[in-house]
Amino acid sequence: MNRRPPFKFCSACGHLVEFRIPEGDTRERHICPSCGTIHYQNPRNVVGTVPIWQDRVLLCRRAIEPRLGFWTLPAGFMEIGETTGEGAARETLEEAGAEVEIGALFSMLNVPHVHQVHIFYLADMRSPEFAAGEESLEVRLFTEPEIPWDDIAFPTVAETLRFYFADRAAGRFRMHTHDITRPMLQL
Structure with a gap:
């Protein structure tokens, strides 16, 4: 099982938590033995866009870690109270x-x-x-041959760009899913 990063104290009452399987569950969770709160930790959603102007895609060069100085699609963590689409537009x-x-x-x-x-x-x-925001050093439109493939920040961005250009060449766009199953910094 892939254990989550530990935390020590209950956010509801401050008591030390235990890491065990709660009754009626199948996974280990952080549980407070004092107040009974089960602290679920779930994946975080990163939302973004493939911004298109004519035959070009807009990329941002990161001004922050991780991957400072590398190129990415505009994206970031979804906020509470917004839809995935709203979050993607906000991040862009x-x-x-x-x-x-x-x-x-x-x-x-x-x-x-x-x-x-x-x-x-x-x-x-x-x-x-367009203009660089606080988290971007620069922002630029790229045609497919201009994409700085060796300087793409994340495998998810590289995969999404590959899907986009393949679909554009095929004349149809479809929804893509993929699992990035291991940490990769080299593309």
């Missing part, structure tokens, strides 16, 4: 200064070794206007 505006029209769900990539699910939407840019 925050990181790339681009307003987009959210289109079809395009890729969903499971990244279990970091407890994440990465979700990307196709998105048409409303105009060719």
Whole structure:
């Protein structure tokens, strides 16, 4: 079993927690023996877009770790109270200064070794206007031959870009799923 990073104290009452299988469950959980609270830890959703202007895709060069200086699609953690599409549009505006029209769900990539699910939407840019946000060093539109493949930040971004260009060449777009089953920094 893939154990979650431990934490020591109950967020409800402050008592030390135990790591065991609760009654009626099949997985080990952090459980407070004092108040009975079961602390579930679930994957975090990363939401983003494949922002498109004509025949180009908008990428951001990261100003933060992890992978500082590498290129990525605009994406980030989904916030409470928003849909995946709303989060993807927000992240695109925050990181790339681009307003987009959210289109079809395009890729969903499971990244279990970091407890994440990465979700990307196709998105048409409303105009060719964009600017680097606080988390980006620069933002740029790329044609397929210009993509800096050796400098792509994450396997999920590389996979999504490969899916996009293959679908575009085939003349049809479909939803893609894939599992990234091991940590990979080299693409």
